[in-house]
Amino acid sequence: MIDPLSAAAEPSRRRILQLLAARSMTVTEIAAEFTVTRSAISQHLLVLAEAGLVEAEKVGRQRIYRVLPGGLQRLQAEIDRFWTRELDQLVDDAHTIRRDS
Amino acid sequence: MIDPLSAAAEPSRRRILQLLAARSMTVTEIAAEFTVTRSAISQHLLVLAEAGLVEAEKVGRQRIYRVLPGGLQRLQAEIDRFWTRELDQLVDDAHTIRRDS
DNA sequence: GCAATACGTTAGCGAGCACTAACGTATTTG
DNA sequence: CAAATACGTTAGTGCTCGCTAACGTATTGC
Structure with a gap:
């Protein structure tokens, strides 16, 4: 996978x-x-x-595509795994600096 | 950019x-x-x-690389922009399903 | 049954990517 | 000053990517 x-x-x-998150769609609808x-x-x-x-x-003759919640969950988990506490801390610092200016 | x-x-x-989020490093250190x-x-x-x-x-003769908090902030914003409430809702549903099983 | 529709599949192309090897340039060390 | 170190840069290579054009296959409507 x-x-x-x-x-x-x-x-x-x-x-x-x-x-697709908003609603399930056919291929032609998406391509439009x-x-x-x-x-x-x-x-x-x-x-x-x-x-x-x-x-x-x-x-029928069309295929309706939809998102798989489980897949999005795995995607979110992967992002969370990347976004460690160190990264969080750095972003917080950036916010603080911006607040000071 | x-x-x-x-x-x-x-x-x-x-x-x-x-x-680099953990600590600033030289190129050689990273390459190692x-x-x-x-x-x-x-x-x-x-x-x-x-x-x-x-x-x-x-x-001196080495370049110490560090992350730019502002850049990470923009990255986080971009992820947040992607991760709309519709996607969030679907992930929540997936959690619920998982809780049921 | 036949044209139209909705879609998948494939070959091929140009562009970009990740990488290595080789070289060039500061800077430090002896 | 010469060797070593730390790094950037560049040419070249193989591979993957995104895309189009063309064709094949179900399914529907007339």
Whole structure:
């Protein structure tokens, strides 16, 4: 399985996840939000699916994609693992400095 | 300036940020933690610097790298912007499901 | 049954990425 | 001053990425 963070970092896939988080959509609906080809969207969806972030349900001749909450949970866990207390402390310091200026 | 999230997503650069968050280090010290060449580390540091995440201070013949709190702050903001309430809600649902099982 | 629709798949391309090897440049050490 | 150290830089390589164009396959509507 692909690294969720690497999969979600790509700008187009970020937007796809945003769209699908709001509501489940078909491939054509998603592609309508982009300037790139539907084929490109299909491939992005494949990557997101391999990362366990989305899933497709076949309904008639269209496939409805939705996010997988468990995948987002793993993504969040990965971000949390990266965002250690040291990093937190540094960001807090930055806030303090900004407050002082 | 480079997108902080894209810069920080790469696994090697993730580790570099972790190391530098703990303490400022020289290039050789950082490279010692990796199997790749020092040259590769230099180039990763360049990317991180262009993303505004790290900074170098020249001390004698060595350069001491440290993280820039402001850069981490922007990175955190970018993650927060991605992590909308819709995504949060879905993750909460996943937690609930997990609690039920 | 036949055209249209919705989608996956594949080949191929250009660009960028991560990396190594080699070299160049300050700076320190002896 | 010469060797060693610490680092940047650059050319070149293999690989991956994002993308398009083209084609194949179900499914629906007429």
